[in-house]
Amino acid sequence: MQKNARSIRRGGIPRKAMKIPDFSSIQSESIQSEQNEIDEPPSPPLSLNSFSDPVQSGELLPVRPVKRPPSRILRKQFIFRASPAEWNDWQWQLRNRVQSFDTLSTILTLSQEETDAVKTNGEALPLAITPYYASLLDKTNPMHPLRRAVVPVRAELCRSFGESEDPLGEDADSPVPGLVHRYPDRVLFLVTDFCSTYCRYCTRSRMVGRSSAMHGGASNWEKALGYIEANTSIRDVLLSGGDPLTLNDDSLEWLLSRLCRISHLEFVRIGTKAPVVLPQRITPRLARLLKRYHPLWINIHFMHPEEVTPETSTACTRLADAGIPLGSQTVLLKGINDDVDTMKELYHRLLKIRVRPYYLYQCDPIAGSGHFRTPVEKGLEIIKGLRGHTSGLAVPNYVIDAPGGGGKIPLLPEYFLGRYGDNILLKNYEELIFRYPDTSLKRRFEE
Numbered sequence: 001m002q003k004n005a006r007s008i009r010r011g012g013i014p015r016k017a018m019k020i021p022d023f024s025s026i027q028s029e030s031i032q033s034e035q036n037e038i039d040e041p042p043s044p045p046l047s048l049n050s051f052s053d054p055v056q057s058g059e060l061l062p063v064r065p066v067k068r069p070p071s072r073i074l075r076k077q078f079i080f081r082a083s084p085a086e087w088n089d090w091q092w093q094l095r096n097r098v099q100s101f102d103t104l105s106t107i108l109t110l111s112q113e114e115t116d117a118v119k120t121n122g123e124a125l126p127l128a129i130t131p132y133y134a135s136l137l138d139k140t141n142p143m144h145p146l147r148r149a150v151v152p153v154r155a156e157l158c159r160s161f162g163e164s165e166d167p168l169g170e171d172a173d174s175p176v177p178g179l180v181h182r183y184p185d186r187v188l189f190l191v192t193d194f195c196s197t198y199c200r201y202c203t204r205s206r207m208v209g210r211s212s213a214m215h216g217g218a219s220n221w222e223k224a225l226g227y228i229e230a231n232t233s234i235r236d237v238l239l240s241g242g243d244p245l246t247l248n249d250d251s252l253e254w255l256l257s258r259l260c261r262i263s264h265l266e267f268v269r270i271g272t273k274a275p276v277v278l279p280q281r282i283t284p285r286l287a288r289l290l291k292r293y294h295p296l297w298i299n300i301h302f303m304h305p306e307e308v309t310p311e312t313s314t315a316c317t318r319l320a321d322a323g324i325p326l327g328s329q330t331v332l333l334k335g336i337n338d339d340v341d342t343m344k345e346l347y348h349r350l351l352k353i354r355v356r357p358y359y360l361y362q363c364d365p366i367a368g369s370g371h372f373r374t375p376v377e378k379g380l381e382i383i384k385g386l387r388g389h390t391s392g393l394a395v396p397n398y399v400i401d402a403p404g405g406g407g408k409i410p411l412l413p414e415y416f417l418g419r420y421g422d423n424i425l426l427k428n429y430e431e432l433i434f435r436y437p438d439t440s441l442k443r444r445f446e447e
């Protein structure tokens with residue numbers, strides 16, 4: 001344990017405690033420009049799949065491959081008429097997020113469902129989409145997968161059976177504000193309630209984007225750090241939120257340096273969607289900063305193969321080149337990614353940009369998620385369609401985060417059929433049955 005603590009410290013932690021950052025500068029308005037760090041996006045366009053037809057109400061359309069230009073080209077057609085330097089500046093992206101009905105209806109031809117939801121959003125999850133991610137949305141098709149994930153519809157205002165604001169019971173396992181301590185050796189540290197783009201199926205929709213429930217801030221961070229320091233059984237901290245990579249570099253460095261001085265911590269993880277919705281955030285400077293705090297792991301929230309663009313690829317390459325192992329977490333969503341071909345395409349694209357598929361989550365029963373949730377059989381069908389049919393690296397763990405705080409429970413199709421004498425019976429991906437001589441019980445008896 002001490003050895004690990006020493007190795008985490010070797011990563012370049014400042015000798016003296018850094019000055020606590022100005023938390024008012026965490027979000028877009030006052031973040032200093034990093035224009036000199038901005039790279040042009042790479043040139044080769046990707047051919048991406050897209051739903052391209054208008055929709056008959058409530059019906060899903062077949063996927064048709066269409067050529068989609070990279071956002072660099074769409075930028076010129078976009079209402080903001082941004083210069084390349086502006087477009088590639090993550091702070092410009094944050095300042096110009098799509099947040100109103102007027103802006104959204106200029107970019108997209110909104111359906112009645114969408115119009116009603118955006119106009120009467122009320123207490124629901126706020127609307128925010130970065131210009132970059134908005135440039136990936138289909139202008140006319142309300143059933144376009146990426147569009148469905150970020151544009152509200154009326155259905156999210158309806159609560160179905162079993163849904164709740166906090167389905168995972170995180171608030172009940174929170175010893176101090178912004179910290180969830182469920183498993184003995186690790187904690188979830190919710191460092192901000194801010195995201196650059198709000199997913200309509202967000203598990204933490206009860207808190208993200210709401211200033212009244214802001215989890216960032218010096219006093220909450222200090223309480224959380226104090227708790228971690230005092231609990232020596234904690235060896236792993238997951239920074240999440242909100243999106244930790246929407247913090248500015250100074251805040252992030254302050255936080256990581258404080259964590260890395262805690263001798264019983266072995267490593268830190270970050271959960272983020274920034275490489276997907278705000279790839280401009282992954283600047284060379286940020287990659288250099290993160291590299292100083294190894295061992296550091298990053299899990300990225302990917303949802304659909306169309307999210308793997310040249311810009312996202314550059315962002316992930318930058319992080320991987322900084323020595324950070326990258327994983328993906330994907331939520332299973334009805335009509336968006338709930339078929340084997342879409343998932344296989346996503347996972348194949350991720351492996352090409354050095355992101356390992358890690359978790360496939362059954363959608364949590366948050367309030368207003370009925371239109372996103374699939375039967376569990378759908379998830380099992382997808383795993384069955386992947387295992388044995390593609391590289392094992394491309395097969396994530398399919399899990400349900402048990403409502404009420406039960407933690408993640410893995411689900412597998414039926415491969416283990418039972419015991420037959422000294423053998424166990426197994427079914428492979430081709431549905432063929434095999435025996436495995438499991439003599440351990442017999443040996444134990446004979447001994």
Ligand code: SF4
Nearest residue numbers: 195198199202242273
């Ligand atoms: S990025 Fe994560 S925390 Fe932010 S809205 Fe999406 S699911 Fe929620």
